[in-house]
Amino acid sequence: MKIIVLIKQVPDTAQLSANMNGLQLMASGPRIINPWDEYAIEEGLKLREAHGGSVTLLCLGTPDAVETLKRGLAMGADEAVLISDPQLAGGDSLATARALAAAIEKIGAYDLVIAGRSSIDGGNFATAVQVAALLAAAQLSYVAAIKAIDPAAKTITVERLMEAGRETVSSKLPAVMTVVKEINEPRYPSFMQIRKAAKKDVPVWSVADLGLDAGQVGAAGSQVKWSQIDLPPTREAQVEILEGTAEESAKALVDRLLAEKII
Amino acid sequence: MLSLVEKILFVIAVGVSLYYTQVTFSKMITVVQRGQGQLNLDHLPPRLWTALRALVNQGGIIRHRPVTSLFHYFIAWGFIYYVLVNAVDVLEAFIPGFHIPGMLGNLYRLLADLLTVAVLIGMTYFLVRRFLVNSAVLTIRDNVTLHPKAAAGMRTDSLLVGGFIWGHVGFRFLGTAFLVALHGGDPWQPFASLLAAPLDGLPETAQLIGWHTSWWLAIGLILAFVPYFPYTKHAHLFVGPFNFMTRPPRRALGALDPINFEDESIEQFGATTLTDLSQTQLVDPFACIMCSRCQEVCPAYTTGKPLSPSALEINKRYHIWDQMAALAGGEADESPLLEWAISPSAVWACTTCGACLDVCPVGNKPMFDIMDIRRSQVLMASEFPAELKGAFTGLERNGNPWQMTDDRLAWTKPLDFAVPTVEENPDFEVLFWVGCAGAFDPGAQEIARATATVLHAAGVNFAVLGNDETCTGDTARRAGNEYLFYEMALGNIETLNAVGADQKKIVASCPHCLHTIGTEYADYGGHYTVLHHTQLISELIGAGRLKLNGSNQLEKVAFHDPCYLGRHNGVYDAPRLTLAQAGATLLEMDRNRSDSFCCGAGGAQMWKEEEHGSAAVNETRFAEGRATGADVLAVGCPFCARMMTDANTNAGSPMVVQDVAQLVAAALQK
Numbered sequence: 001m002k003i004i005v006l007i008k009q010v011p012d013t014a015q016l017s018a019n020m021n022g023l024q025l026m027a028s029g030p031r032i033i034n035p036w037d038e039y040a041i042e043e044g045l046k047l048r049e050a051h052g053g054s055v056t057l058l059c060l061g062t063p064d065a066v067e068t069l070k071r072g073l074a075m076g077a078d079e080a081v082l083i084s085d086p087q088l089a090g091g092d093s094l095a096t097a098r099a100l101a102a103a104i105e106k107i108g109a110y111d112l113v114i115a116g117r118s119s120i121d122g123g124n125f126a127t128a129v130q131v132a133a134l135l136a137a138a139q140l141s142y143v144a145a146i147k148a149i150d151p152a153a154k155t156i157t158v159e160r161l162m163e164a165g166r167e168t169v170s171s172k173l174p175a176v177m178t179v180v181k182e183i184n185e186p187r188y189p190s191f192m193q194i195r196k197a198a199k200k201d202v203p204v205w206s207v208a209d210l211g212l213d214a215g216q217v218g219a220a221g222s223q224v225k226w227s228q229i230d231l232p233p234t235r236e237a238q239v240e241i242l243e244g245t246a247e248e249s250a251k252a253l254v255d256r257l258l259a260e261k262i263i
Numbered sequence: 264m265l266s267l268v269e270k271i272l273f274v275i276a277v278g279v280s281l282y283y284t285q286v287t288f289s290k291m292i293t294v295v296q297r298g299q300g301q302l303n304l305d306h307l308p309p310r311l312w313t314a315l316r317a318l319v320n321q322g323g324i325i326r327h328r329p330v331t332s333l334f335h336y337f338i339a340w341g342f343i344y345y346v347l348v349n350a351v352d353v354l355e356a357f358i359p360g361f362h363i364p365g366m367l368g369n370l371y372r373l374l375a376d377l378l379t380v381a382v383l384i385g386m387t388y389f390l391v392r393r394f395l396v397n398s399a400v401l402t403i404r405d406n407v408t409l410h411p412k413a414a415a416g417m418r419t420d421s422l423l424v425g426g427f428i429w430g431h432v433g434f435r436f437l438g439t440a441f442l443v444a445l446h447g448g449d450p451w452q453p454f455a456s457l458l459a460a461p462l463d464g465l466p467e468t469a470q471l472i473g474w475h476t477s478w479w480l481a482i483g484l485i486l487a488f489v490p491y492f493p494y495t496k497h498a499h500l501f502v503g504p505f506n507f508m509t510r511p512p513r514r515a516l517g518a519l520d521p522i523n524f525e526d527e528s529i530e531q532f533g534a535t536t537l538t539d540l541s542q543t544q545l546v547d548p549f550a551c552i553m554c555s556r557c558q559e560v561c562p563a564y565t566t567g568k569p570l571s572p573s574a575l576e577i578n579k580r581y582h583i584w585d586q587m588a589a590l591a592g593g594e595a596d597e598s599p600l601l602e603w604a605i606s607p608s609a610v611w612a613c614t615t616c617g618a619c620l621d622v623c624p625v626g627n628k629p630m631f632d633i634m635d636i637r638r639s640q641v642l643m644a645s646e647f648p649a650e651l652k653g654a655f656t657g658l659e660r661n662g663n664p665w666q667m668t669d670d671r672l673a674w675t676k677p678l679d680f681a682v683p684t685v686e687e688n689p690d691f692e693v694l695f696w697v698g699c700a701g702a703f704d705p706g707a708q709e710i711a712r713a714t715a716t717v718l719h720a721a722g723v724n725f726a727v728l729g730n731d732e733t734c735t736g737d738t739a740r741r742a743g744n745e746y747l748f749y750e751m752a753l754g755n756i757e758t759l760n761a762v763g764a765d766q767k768k769i770v771a772s773c774p775h776c777l778h779t780i781g782t783e784y785a786d787y788g789g790h791y792t793v794l795h796h797t798q799l800i801s802e803l804i805g806a807g808r809l810k811l812n813g814s815n816q817l818e819k820v821a822f823h824d825p826c827y828l829g830r831h832n833g834v835y836d837a838p839r840l841t842l843a844q845a846g847a848t849l850l851e852m853d854r855n856r857s858d859s860f861c862c863g864a865g866g867a868q869m870w871k872e873e874e875h876g877s878a879a880v881n882e883t884r885f886a887e888g889r890a891t892g893a894d895v896l897a898v899g900c901p902f903c904a905r906m907m908t909d910a911n912t913n914a915g916s917p918m919v920v921q922d923v924a925q926l927v928a929a930a931l932q933k
């Protein structure tokens with residue numbers, strides 16, 4: 001199976017409280033792999049372990065996003081490609097999807113594209129869906145489990161996690177799939193793999209390499225513009241510690257949750 | 264005197280024995296050399312002294328199992344003396360008229376006589392204990408991985424060694440009795456004389472035949488047994504002292520060895536198979552006497568987990584015996600340790616308390632094997648309890664295992680004085696290393712506040728690193744993630760040196776921080792003087808810098824020694840002194856000081872679920888504290904505080920768990 005995993009480098013939003021405003025954080029601050037994308041990589045690796053083939057990571061981002069790709073390589077992916085070009089700056093999800101789709105076509109002959117449910121910064125929940133549309137591939141979002149996959153017959157059956165419950169869907173391959181955290185437990189890279197990944201070359205593709213025009217990507221190719229980014233207002237929380245033995249405090253907790261109509 | 268034929272036979276027997284001894288001993292040495300690194304043989308005179316001490320005091324066995332240890336001293340000292348006895352016996356048999364003359368000879372014979380009986384009594388005690396009483400401390404629970412040949416092998420081995428000692432010493436005793444009978448009595452050999460009494464009436468030829476036969480059996484047993492030494496636990500007799508002698512020097516009991524991550528040629532990290540262990544760790548199974556003293560003190564084993572440090576050493580020994588020729592021949596040993604030496608759950612049950620290292624009479628290091636296996640599991644295989652991933656990610660991204668992103672100075676807010684950072688007070692004399700627990704754990708924040716309050720009250724010129732502080736990496740290191748530890752250590756050393764902490768004193772209220780910064784950073788070029796807060800506080804009280812409230816007398820207090828303060832770093836008195844200075848009446852738990860029993864949090868256990876067993880380590884320890892009848896269980900570590908507080912809550916007991924600093928802060932004159 002040829003699997004392509006879309007991963008995004010994002011600011012570590014958990015570090016938001018450390019005296020930073022939103023735009024600063026977007027521009028600087030510590031970077032991590034988009035947490036959902038770790039699940040996408042893990043699922044790709046598991047499919048490769050079960051059915052053979054390869055896992056290629058694809059990321060659109062600034063040159064330092066290569067670190068994020070290395071992390072994914074250390075988890076066990078075979079190859080990685082970075083799409084990076086100053087012309088890509090300020091792109092919305094559709095412009096980004098255009099570049100990603102072009103890169104996927106350039107890689108070619110894929111069976112499955114796996115992406116995260118959403119990013120923790122942009123949070124559009126849209127990029128992978130738009131990639132599917134541009135590729136004219138089947139689109140499977142919010143996948144919580146792969147029920148069956150037959151690479152020879154080119155079919156896949158998945159379980160999608162909806163707000164109201166789970167839905168089982170079958171489709172043809174190639175497909176573009178986004179995953180939720182329920183799907184697996186991402187592995188922690190070993191030092192041996194980190195060292196191996198550090199030595200791997202990561203090719204960088206420009207807009208021209210993808211055969212796209214500057215007007216199709218980045219701010220120029222986008223409908224959406226970001227004028228300002230604010231942190232969510234901090235909410236005052238009250239902490240109360242329920243005293244007593246485990247049984248007593250559990251009972252008190254249940255009573256309180258019932259009283260507050262939470263359960 | 265031996266006849267000429269006997270003398271010739273003896274010389275041939277010695278030759279044959281020496282030949283086979285050389286064959287089996289070189290096999291043993293070659294097997295040990297299959298391990299990594301080298302045995303330490305530098306600074307030979309002090310090392311020999313260490314070996315001699317271990318030989319004479321028997322690795323300090325008397326601290327535990329006093330009765331058994333006493334009988335063991337009988338055998339051991341008797342055996343050491345028997346080196347001389349055997350030499351004299353051979354000389355007497357070879358050289359006409361040879362004997363040690365005068366009073367010296369009398370004393371020599373008296374001592375030989377007494378020790379002979381002592382050895383026989385001692386050995387009888389051990390055989391009865393193992394075979395008739397079937398002492399429970401010598402059995403290994405069946406949830407522990409044990410080599411298929413070990414259970415039966417341990418008994419056979421014991422019988423063989425017991426039989427050999429009884430045979431050798433017993434026949435020597437009989438032979439001496441025949442000699443005494445021949446010479447018509449010897450007041451300097453009272454026991455041999457007793458045995459000689461019934462032999463007195465025998466004709467002289469019978470007595471002579473009796474002596475010859477006994478002499479040959481006594482000496483012959485030695486000649487026959489010596490080549491076999493590497494295949495029995497009796498080898499502990501000399502491998503034990505040798506093990507103490509050739510151990511690497513350590514700054515603290517359980518200070519781990521660094522890994523060179525810059526060397527790209529290294530392909531193996533930690534231990535996957537037997538030969539990945541260091542040479543000194545391969546001496547261990549040859550030294551092991553299978554006494555299971557380590558198992559008896561292991562908090563994991565005694566609370567029902569599948570970990571027994573003695574089983575680990577015993578498994579190594581039987582594995583080696585099985586493969587001795589192959590290993591000595593240089594063949595690769597591919598079988599993973601996790602399949603035959605120890606189970607994964609056992610590897611992750613270790614709290615790194617160091618009790619096994621401290622107690623082992625032959626200098627074995629099971630904890631280091633376990634740490635090496637953790638290293639290979641994390642660095643090579645990436646297989647470890649899932650909960651630890653959260654701690655690792657927290658350390659990588661947030662610099663603390665709680666994955667907290669809060670302000671590291673939040674704990675200072677409730678204080679009515681300002682706690683200066685190093686920027687605010689660059690001329691500090693003491694750097695207060697708060698630690699992740701002090702910064703983020705609500706209980707430990709109280710301890711940090713109490714420590715700061717006491718330092719403030721004593722007018723100590725101190726500062727904290729604030730948000731420049733990150734975890735020392737202790738959790739990562741004990742969990743086998745040496746690479747993460749390495750990166751954190753380098754980062755912290757840079758921070759500490761930048762503020763000049765290497766020129767000043769560091770005080771820590773967390774023994775894990777104390778251990779890591781104070782003893783382990785030295786391998787990475789960070790040399791610091793780190794004090795436990797109780798050491799500094801007792802100094803301050805001693806110097807009259809703290810006014811304590813005499814009327815607010817503390818009640819009965821029992822102190823729980825934290826593993827990384829006590830056993831690992833040897834600090835036992837400072838917390839007790841501080842408590843006494845603060846007006847406490849001290850009570851001791853049954854297991855205290857170097858015998859202290861772990862709280863259950865160490866070795867990264869804090870960050871994972873306890874392995875499955877029959878009891879929780881913290882509750883076991885808390886019950887012991889409660890049994891003292893003390894009102895307060897005093898602790899000196901934020902993790903002990905957490906474990907003991909949880910156990911206290913679960914037990915619904917009226918006891919109070921508090922850090923020594925909290926007790927002192929409460930006793931301060933307002």
Ligand SMILES: Cc1cc2nc3c(=O)[nH]c(=O)nc-3n(C[C@H](O)[C@H](O)[C@H](O)COP(=O)(O)OP(=O)(O)OC[C@H]3O[C@@H](n4cnc5c(N)ncnc54)[C@H](O)[C@@H]3O)c2cc1C
Pocket residue numbers: 006007008009026034036037040058059060061062088089090091092093096100114115116117118119121122123124125126127128226
């Ligand atoms: C203020 C701002 C500035 C920006 N500046 C730049 C810039 O300088 N350079 C630049 O390259 N982009 C830039 N972008 C584009 C942006 O980072 C996203 O790539 C794009 O908006 C995708 O939307 P999303 O993050 O909401 O993803 P979602 O639609 O929520 O993400 C779903 C999934 O799609 C995949 N995915 C999303 N984005 C990418 C990606 N970039 N690469 C690979 N996989 C991806 C991931 O698997 C992800 O889990 C900027 C966006 C903003 C808001």
Ligand code: SF4
Pocket residue numbers: 550551552553554555556557558572573576622623624625626627629
């Ligand atoms: S390792 Fe040491 S303490 Fe443990 S059984 Fe062997 S000799 Fe005894």
Ligand code: SF4
Pocket residue numbers: 557560561562563564570571572612613614615616617618619620629630633
């Ligand atoms: S270090 Fe402690 S927990 Fe680990 S094996 Fe030794 S005694 Fe047991």
